[in-house]
Amino acid sequence: xxxxxxxxxxxxxxxxxxxxxxxxxxxxxxxxxxxxxxxxxxxxxxxxxxxxxxxxxxxxxxxxxxxxxxxxxxxxxxxxxxx
Ligand SMILES: [Ca+2]
Ligand SMILES: [Ca+2]
Ligand SMILES: [Ca+2]
Ligand SMILES: [Ca+2]
Numbered sequence: 001x002x003x004x005x006x007x008x009x010x011x012x013x014x015x016x017x018x019x020x021x022x023x024x025x026x027x028x029x030x031x032x033x034x035x036x037x038x039x040x041x042x043x044x045x046x047x048x049x050x051x052x053x054x055x056x057x058x059x060x061x062x063x064x065x066x067x068x069x070x071x072x073x074x075x076x077x078x079x080x081x082x083x
Contacts, residue, residue, distance in 0.1 A: 020045035021055040040064045 015024050018041070025031065027042040040047040040054040047054050047064050054064040063069035 017042050018045040020053045022058070027054065037065075 016022065017024050018027075022040065022042075024042040027040045028035065029039055030036065035041045035047070045053045045055075048067040048069075050067040050069070052060075052062070057064035057069070
């Protein structure tokens with residue numbers, strides 16, 4: 001609760017617990033409280049720990065559950081390899 005998040009009248013599944021801009025209800029799609037094969041962790045902004053948050057991975061088409069997928073993320077590769 002740092003005051004920067006948008007107020008959410010229905011709370012619960014519309015909250016963004018980990019602050020990665022994906023709502024809890026989008027990350028835990030079936031709302032069972034566990035991270036299933038196609039879901040990302042609503043409590044961890046970077047589910048696979050590759051340094052790119054789940055929102056960025058989904059937006060760029062890489063796999064938010066596969067730490068190796070960051071290597072295929074052209075958006076970030078381009079940023080660091082422009083010389
Ligand atoms: Ca989230
Ligand atoms: Ca789930
Ligand atoms: Ca990631
Ligand atoms: Ca990844």
